[in-house]
Amino acid sequence: LADSRIEENQVKELNQLSVSYNRMLERLSDAFEIQRQFTANAAHELRTPLALMQVQLDLYHSNRHPDNDAETVQMIKMVTEQNDRLNKMVKTLLDMSELQTVGRDDEIILDALVDEVLEDLEPLAEGKNIRLIGKCKDITMVGSDILIYRLVYNLVENAIKYNHSGGQVTVTAERKEKHVYLSVKDTGTGIPEELKERVFEPFFRVDKSRSRELGGVGLGLALVREIVRVHDGSITVKSNPSGGTIFEVVL
Ligand code: ADP
Secondary structure (H helix, E strand, O other), X not given: OHHHHHHHHXXXXXXXXXXXXXXXXXXXXXXXXXXXXXXXXXXXHHHHHHHHHHHHHHHHHHOOOOOOOHHHHHHHHHHHHHHHHHHHHHHHHHHHHHHHHOOOOEEEEHHHHHHHHHHHHHHHHHHOOOEEEEEEOOOEEEEOHHHHHHHHHHHHHHHHHOOOOOOEEEEEEXXXXXXXXXXXXXXXXXXXXXXXXXHHOOOOOOOHHHHHHOOOOOOHHHHHHHHHHHOOOEEEEEEOOOOOEEEEEEO
């Protein structure tokens, strides 16, 4: 009798634990939703004043202003650059908040998608004399083609941006059983060991001024991590033994 009473109490305790655990999960998921909604609303609100500023700047650039002194020209150039940066930031924040709602059932031919990214980024690579190499086997997978394109694009764009002139970027993809392994390897500056995990945090940059110079806003890898997450995948970053960085994605 004593034993069965102990068991009964244990079952009761377990039930209570499971109820409070579920309540906690619900609260957590509500908190995430509130945060997502806040990001989306803030980004939407920022879009209108930014678009108005853009119109004024476009008007300025389309009219010639021969009387302007060098200081004014320099000031307008700076405002235009900062406006571009803000536009990029707002667009990426909106993309991030809308990730959950994008369909993920496209049949993707990964080798063709990688070729497309490499072709689109060729002008950027050419400017730095960087060789882009694609080594992808015939692979099809199911996911969001827009998001997977963005994932590969952001990784390859970084591999070019943070590379030395005359360097290399190699993209490989292969399937092993049910998983697709995609890696982007560069011969660039590398990422210090203790900062490897932090580069995925929104707005984190190893070298702020260098990233700004290169047109970065610190959201590219945060978006990559979210894209990997909504595809139930994983991403890791490690050093390239011959110098540089390797990003490895498993989908
Ligand atoms: P950004 O817009 O600054 O490029 P990201 O989120 O794409 O932002 O990357 C965050 C930071 O991680 C970058 O500012 C850079 O310092 C570092 N980083 C990303 N990719 C690489 C790479 N391939 N090699 C070296 N550093 C990198």
